[in-house]
Amino acid sequence: GNILGWKFTQVSDEYYHENKDKELIVEGANPKNNIRKCIIAPDGRYIMSLDYSAQEYLVLAILSRDSKMIENFKNGVDPHTATAYGIWGKENYDKAKRKKAKTTNFLMQYSGGAFTLSKNLNIPLEEAEHIIDSYKKHYFECVQWKEDSIKKCIQKQDGVCYTLFGRPRQFKSRLMTSADLATLGAQGGTPGCSARVYQKKANATMAAVGRRIVSHLIQSTCGDICRWDLIRLYRKFFKKRNPDIDFYTTVHDEINYTVNKDKLVEYARMVDDIMTIYDFRKDLPIKTSIDVGYTLGTLFPFEWADKERTKLVPKRA
Numbered sequence: 001g002n003i004l005g006w007k008f009t010q011v012s013d014e015y016y017h018e019n020k021d022k023e024l025i026v027e028g029a030n031p032k033n034n035i036r037k038c039i040i041a042p043d044g045r046y047i048m049s050l051d052y053s054a055q056e057y058l059v060l061a062i063l064s065r066d067s068k069m070i071e072n073f074k075n076g077v078d079p080h081t082a083t084a085y086g087i088w089g090k091e092n093y094d095k096a097k098r099k100k101a102k103t104t105n106f107l108m109q110y111s112g113g114a115f116t117l118s119k120n121l122n123i124p125l126e127e128a129e130h131i132i133d134s135y136k137k138h139y140f141e142c143v144q145w146k147e148d149s150i151k152k153c154i155q156k157q158d159g160v161c162y163t164l165f166g167r168p169r170q171f172k173s174r175l176m177t178s179a180d181l182a183t184l185g186a187q188g189g190t191p192g193c194s195a196r197v198y199q200k201k202a203n204a205t206m207a208a209v210g211r212r213i214v215s216h217l218i219q220s221t222c223g224d225i226c227r228w229d230l231i232r233l234y235r236k237f238f239k240k241r242n243p244d245i246d247f248y249t250t251v252h253d254e255i256n257y258t259v260n261k262d263k264l265v266e267y268a269r270m271v272d273d274i275m276t277i278y279d280f281r282k283d284l285p286i287k288t289s290i291d292v293g294y295t296l297g298t299l300f301p302f303e304w305a306d307k308e309r310t311k312l313v314p315k316r317a
Helices: 013-019 055-064 067-074 079-088 095-109 114-121 125-138 140-156 172-186 195-238 261-275
Strands: 045-052 160-162 168-170 245-251 254-260 288-295 298-304 312-314
Touching: 045 055, 045 261, 055 067, 055 095, 055 140, 055 195, 067 079, 067 140, 079 095, 079 125, 095 114, 095 125, 114 125, 125 140, 140 160, 140 195, 160 195, 168 195, 172 195, 195 245, 195 254, 195 261, 254 261, 261 288, 261 312
Parallel strands: none
Antiparallel strands: 045 254, 045 288, 160 168, 245 254, 288 298, 298 312
16 A cells, blocks of 8 residues: 555665665665564554654763764764764765764763774774774763763762653662772782772772663653653543544654544644653754554654645655
8 A cells, every 4th residue: 555645665775775866765674573564553544653863862962961962963963974974084984984883872872892892893902992082082071971970970969860850760789889899809808809809890880880870861861751752642642532543552762653544644743743852952852753654563754845744755765
């Protein structure tokens, strides 16, 4: 069948690369092991999925107030492309460097190290160290915010950190474990276990606490946003049975619905209004992207054709 008057045909990667500038080609689903295809829209309906575009990176930019990250988002630059520009220079950019930058973004978001990056990218350790050093220099405000946030949690908040919504997570027991290990190390360890081993364990525990503090600040804030969305969506559409739209599922940072075909654009606009978040920075909203299809495993990306959001059209890959 067709989706909003558009018919989609699956093509190979080779065809995509040969024709991407000639035809309207969008990202589809990987047909291998696509278990989500078992979830099918009822007759007369589409599955409509709205998820947040680069949500974790945008929340990180908002929290850290990193000027380069904020500038990139305001200019509509993809975060992985922006990181590749920052590490290697715009003039040296290519898709291979964007792929490395994407892995680096994921790693550095939660304070990973050169050894892990070297292993994940299958590159020499020296190259991984150079990439991380370049990342830290480029996003120095973000790096400083992470260090300050960890210190604040440990030294001023008794091991408790809070999301933007005020939801706490407590790390006091882990901090006490680290302190006990460090004390044993300072006392020379115990028979059969040297002071160096205890200090190494104490350092590893503290590093893990630091990563989890940053993770809570970013990932848990993103989770809170989806919970906040669900509350508002329930009040708007689902508290009383709505004949045109039903809640379906949530997956990470996406919320899925089934919508009557003739009401799709209307409800996509209303749901988009609810899920778009301006509360943290008016000039840097957390926005959604829209996918539509007949099964949860085969959804196609659409975008608004005009500023008034009166029509959805396929989004080119």
